[in-house]
Structures are given as C-alpha cells and as structure tokens.
Amino acid sequence: MLKVDKEIVSFSINPGGYAKGGTSLENKTGGWRSFRPVLNKEKCVNCMICWLNCPDDSIVVKDGQMLGFDYDYCKGCSLCSNVCPTKAISMVPEV
Amino acid sequence: MAINLKQIAGMEAAYVKGHRMCAGCGVAVFVRELFIASKTAGVDVVIANATGCLEVTSSVYPESAWKYPWLHVAFENAPAAISGVERAYYALKAKGKIKDDRKVKFVAIGGDGASFDIGLQSLSGALERGHNILYIAYDNEAYMNTGYQRSSATPLYADTTTAPFGKKIPGKTQTRKDLFAIAVAHGIPYAATVSIYHWNDLITKIQKALTVEGPTFILSLTPCIPGWNMPVGDAVSLAKAAVETGYWPLVEYENGVYKWSSANPKQLKPIEEFLASQKRFAKLLKNPELLEKFKQDVISNYEKYKKLCGVA
Ligand SMILES: Cc1ncc(C[n+]2csc(CCOP(=O)(O)OP(=O)(O)O)c2C)c(N)n1
Ligand code: SF4
Numbered sequence: 001m002l003k004v005d006k007e008i009v010s011f012s013i014n015p016g017g018y019a020k021g022g023t024s025l026e027n028k029t030g031g032w033r034s035f036r037p038v039l040n041k042e043k044c045v046n047c048m049i050c051w052l053n054c055p056d057d058s059i060v061v062k063d064g065q066m067l068g069f070d071y072d073y074c075k076g077c078s079l080c081s082n083v084c085p086t087k088a089i090s091m092v093p094e095v
Numbered sequence: 096m097a098i099n100l101k102q103i104a105g106m107e108a109a110y111v112k113g114h115r116m117c118a119g120c121g122v123a124v125f126v127r128e129l130f131i132a133s134k135t136a137g138v139d140v141v142i143a144n145a146t147g148c149l150e151v152t153s154s155v156y157p158e159s160a161w162k163y164p165w166l167h168v169a170f171e172n173a174p175a176a177i178s179g180v181e182r183a184y185y186a187l188k189a190k191g192k193i194k195d196d197r198k199v200k201f202v203a204i205g206g207d208g209a210s211f212d213i214g215l216q217s218l219s220g221a222l223e224r225g226h227n228i229l230y231i232a233y234d235n236e237a238y239m240n241t242g243y244q245r246s247s248a249t250p251l252y253a254d255t256t257t258a259p260f261g262k263k264i265p266g267k268t269q270t271r272k273d274l275f276a277i278a279v280a281h282g283i284p285y286a287a288t289v290s291i292y293h294w295n296d297l298i299t300k301i302q303k304a305l306t307v308e309g310p311t312f313i314l315s316l317t318p319c320i321p322g323w324n325m326p327v328g329d330a331v332s333l334a335k336a337a338v339e340t341g342y343w344p345l346v347e348y349e350n351g352v353y354k355w356s357s358a359n360p361k362q363l364k365p366i367e368e369f370l371a372s373q374k375r376f377a378k379l380l381k382n383p384e385l386l387e388k389f390k391q392d393v394i395s396n397y398e399k400y401k402k403l404c405g406v407a
C-alpha cells in the first residue's frame with residue numbers, strides 16, 4: 001500500500017507579481033542606436049506619419065508640429081525615415 | 096470614425112517607450128495603432144497577453160510598458176484568462192460593486208504560435224462561449240521569441256530553424272493554416288484581417304471590433320525583423336507589399352457577410368516585391384519550380400477570399 005508521509009491540510013497560492021503601468025520608461029533604449037535620425041525641418045510637412053509608425057514613441061510632437069526625436073529611447077530603426085513621404089528624415093551614423 | 100493624424104499626433108501612449116521589442120519591430124507599430132483605435136473609439140480595454148515577444152519585452156519585472164490593465168498568465172491560455180476577467184467584471188457590475196458606465200472591451204492578444212497552435216482550443220472555447228472579447232492574433236509567421244521556429248502560420252517554403260530550407264526539405268512543406276476561417280466558423284459577429292501599413296483601414300476595423308458586442312477577431316500581419324531576416328527599417332513597407340501583391344488580402348466578416356476592403360489593390364504587383372528583401376525566402380527565390388507553387392498558393396488564397404466577398 002502507498003504510504004503518505006505528509007498530509008496536505010491547506011495551501012496558499014502564490015499571488016504572482018505585479019508592476020506599475022508605464023514604468024518601462026526607466027529603461028532608456030537610446031544606447032541601442034548605431035544610426036540616428038535627423039530632421040530637415042524645411043522638408044517636413046508635419047503629416048505625422050513618422051509619429052504614427054515609430055515603434056518606440058520617440059517622435060516629439062507639440063501642437064501639431066514635428067519637433068524632433070527623443071534620443072533617450074530612439075533605437076535608430078529608420079522606420080520614420082522610410083515612411084516619411086517628403087524624405088525629411090535622414091539617418092546618420094552615431095560617432 | 097475617420098482619423099485625422101494631425102489632430103491625434105502626440106497623444107499619450109498607452110504602450111510606452113522603454114520596452115525591449117527589437118528596433119523597427121512590426122508588432123510594436125501594430126500596438127500603437129491598437130491604442131489609437133481604442134482611444135479614438137472611446138472604448139477602454141483590459142488586455143490578456145499570451146507569452147511571446149510582445150509579452151516578454153513589455154513586462155520585464157518590475158517594469159511594465161502598459162498603461163492599460165494588463166494580465167499575463169501563460170502561453171496557451173490568454174483567451175481563457177480574458178474570459179475569466181470578463182465574467183468577473185460583469186459579476187461585480189451585477190452586484191453593484193463596479194459603478195461606472197464606461198465602455199469596456201476585454202482583449203486577448205497573442206502571436207501566431209499562441210493563436211494558431213498552442214492556444215487554439217482556448218481561443219475556440221472563448222469564441223464559442225460568446226464572451227464580450229476581442230481576440231487579436233498578431234501574425235509574424237513563426238515562434239519568434241524563442242528563435243524563429245515554424246508555426247502553422249508559417250508560409251510554404253519559408254526557412255525557419257525547425258524547418259530549414261536545405262537539401263532534404265525545402266523549408267516548410269505545408270501551407271498556412273487559415274485561422275480566419277476557423278474564427279469565422281464559430282459564428283462570431285465580427286472578424287477582419289489587417290496590415291500595419293494600411294493604418295486607416297486597420298484602425299477603423301479595430302474600432303469596430305472593440306464596439307461590436309460579443310466575441311470579435313482580428314488577424315494582423317506584423318513583420319518581424321530577425322525572423323523574416325529582413326532590413327531593420329522595412330516592417331511597414333513589407334506590410335504594404337504583402338497587401339499589394341495579394342499575399343495578404345484585407346477582408347471583413349460581419350454578421351455572416353464577407354466584405355472586400357477598399358484598401359486592396361486594383362491590380363496585383365509581382366509576388367517578388369514581397370519576397371525579395373526577406374532572407375527567409377532567399378533559397379525559394381532561386382528555385383523557379385517551387386516559386387511557381389508558392390505563387391499558386393498565394394493566388395488561390397486570394398481568389399478564395401475574393402469569391403467569398405462576392406468580388407469578380
Ligand atoms: C507551454 C509553453 N511552451 C513553451 C514556451 C516557450 N515559449 C515562450 S514564447 C514562445 C514562442 C511564442 O511564439 P508566438 O506565439 O508566435 O509569438 P512571438 O514570439 O512570435 O511574438 C515559446 C515557445 C512557453 N512559455 N510555454
Ligand atoms: S529611428 Fe526608429 S525609433 Fe528612432 S525615431 Fe525613427 S522610428 Fe522611432
């Protein structure tokens with residue numbers, strides 16, 4: 001016959017972990033970059049296509065104006081440069 | 096609800112920076128479009144996220160990139176988890192413990208591994224029970240987070256780490272599973288396919304999927320940089336090429352009726368425009384015989400959906 005060496009009377013379930021929303025801001029990803037986007041303000045028509053497509057929310061916009069990039073987080077992926085209809089964003093090597 | 100980009104640009108992100116998705120990831124672009132859809136539709140969302148790139152990179156403990164209530168349980172059960180959240184919410188509401196009257200949709204999101212394979216029975220159960228949920232399959236066409244293994248969504252002849260294109264086999268030898276058809280077979284009120292380049296079409300469809308009562312389903316093509324082995328800044332242009340070549344037909348299904356999206360091309364471009372920059376297809380492109388079979392598969396899927404939509 002099977003022998004039970006310990007009877008389980010009660011047990012608690014590990015409650016799991018939680019994190020506060022939006023705290024990934026702690027993690028600055030700008031260091032990933034090997035190319036940086038640079039804006040030519042004269043060509044920019046503020047269409048906001050770059051803002052829509054930046055996977056890292058690193059296009060700085062105020063009052064409908066494209067102001068530039070948040071280099072603390074921009075990973076240098078060049079998506080903004082590729083989707084820009086007026087070719088106002090160029091990618092330059094980081095030094 | 097039409098979107099004016101200039102009006103909404105700069106709105107606070109609900110999926111914030113600092114997440115660890117690869118540079119240029121198509122899934123991260125999709126999630127931006129998802130929160131724009133939810134905010135502009137005026138529908139709050141609660142999200143259950145299956146294990147995969149999106150979950151892992153957005154919830155590196157003790158951080159979270161989410162400003163929505165967000166839950167992770169496991170790889171295979173996001174639809175079951177969101178079903179429980181949805182039931183709990185309505186139970187508490189019925190007891191008077193939740194008093195506000197805001198519009199809420201319960202959303203589960205997972206990659207193609209989670210959606211097409213390991214979580215399929217969980218997804219089927221949730222759709223069949225009729226919860227007020229939106230299920231989103233972000234389809235990057237393989238198990239990317241663990242190193243590009245083939246899934247049932249991986250296309251024919253694609254090179255993956257578990258079905259490599261070599262002398263013995265030409266990559267994946269099976270065609271893609273039609274998860275859209277499976278979802279629709281549950282008799283749900285709304286389903287649609289989307290692609291991240293066609294953002295207006297995508298946002299309008301997600302707004303609808305969030306607003307319609309009951310279970311709804313979105314299937315999104317979201318290019319993956321290392322998995323598709325493609326140039327880092329090309330996620331959006333490849334999503335565009337996928338639609339323009341007929342690789343990814345855009346359709347809606349609403350209350351039993353299929354609808355062909357106006358964002359579909361008038362004339363198809365050659366499939367090579369979609370394949371050329373992806374190294375997972377490099378060997379296929381050198382094999383005219385298999386390439387022809389690949390084309391036939393793409394066209395037969397495209398024609399199948401055109402026919403369902405009643406388009407000549
Ligand atoms: C039951 C179980 N099996 C395996 C794993 C390991 N695993 C974690 S993520 C993942 C792949 C996820 O692929 P997919 O759903 O396509 O999402 P993607 O990573 O492509 O975004 C796997 C196999 C797991 N977490 N749980
Ligand atoms: S390079 Fe990429 S991460 Fe940087 S601003 Fe442009 S789209 Fe965003």
Ligand code: SF4
Pocket residue numbers: 115116117119120121122123148149152235239240318319320321322
């Ligand atoms: S592996 Fe692919 S899906 Fe995953 S984060 Fe990187 S680009 Fe995105």
